[in-house]
Amino acid sequence: MSHEKLALELADFWFPAIANETWAERLRILDEVHGQLYQDLETAEEYEQVSASFVAALIDRLGSPPVTDPAQAEVYAGSAEERHWGAAMVWQFGERQEAGEATPARDERRRWPRRMVNMLTEMWVQGHPARCRLVDISRFGARVMPLRYQPRLPPGTAIRVAIPDSGVRDGVVVFSSPRGVGLQFANAAA
Structure with a gap:
């Protein structure tokens, strides 16, 4: 079939x-x-x-x-x-x-702007792989949306994510919500 x-x-x-x-x-x-x-x-x-x-x-x-x-x-x-x-x-x-909420102030505070990317990729949490969608990326972090249900990841959780054309990056969870998982990359150059 x-x-x-x-x-x-x-x-x-x-x-x-x-x-x-x-x-x-x-x-x-x-x-x-x-x-x-x-x-x-x-x-x-x-x-x-x-x-x-x-x-x-x-x-x-x-x-x-x-x-x-x-x-x-x-x-x-x-x-x-x-x-x-x-x-x-x-x-x-x-x-x-x-909803009428202003968000530009938050964007202006970012040192490195985020770029929307929308790519399928893979992430690893505690060594377990999971497919995800890379939503946005900056020099210091990224946001991913798991394609399957994942329990909410607490801040500080170590995570790896494959960045197409850039290799695998290590990071930690900064926030986790129904809107995705926000990551801060480890060892990002200033």
């Missing part, structure tokens, strides 16, 4: 179970399904293909509503469709401006 066909069959099966649930409950159910898929599929690559296509199909069956909730953003971030994970990123970074 093809990965796409399996993903569509899973979406058909699980849609009735999540259709009338909150986004937080949908996320909880999907975490359980993803855990089982990870055990059942032979390789991590198969898991990533089926998992992301399954999430995309479920979001489409739900009508692809605009992102309005942190749990919904986490679900959307795991989709194979750029329009879904892009909507999660737009919500994540646009929410403050839409």
Whole structure:
């Protein structure tokens, strides 16, 4: 059976179970399904293909509503469709401006500006690898969004992240929220 066909069959099966649930409950159910898929599929690559296509199909069956909730953003971030994970990123970074909060003062205080990058990569927490999306990067740090549910990482947690075209960087967690994990790189040159 093809990965796409399996993903569509899973979406058909699980849609009735999540259709009338909150986004937080949908996320909880999907975490359980993803855990089982990870055990059942032979390789991590198969898991990533089926998992992301399954999430995309479920979001489409739900009508692809605009992102309005942190749990919904986490679900959307795991989709194979750029329009879904892009909507999660737009919500994540646009929410403050839409709420009327001023953010330029914070940006102006940064010594090194952050650059939006939006790249799939890998991170390691306590030696365990996890796929993630590199959202932004600066000379001293980065923000990543895990593609699978991760327990909230407390500040000070050591983490490694693969930076495309730059190698692997060590860092520590500065903050962790539904919007991603903020890292400060170790040994950044001033």
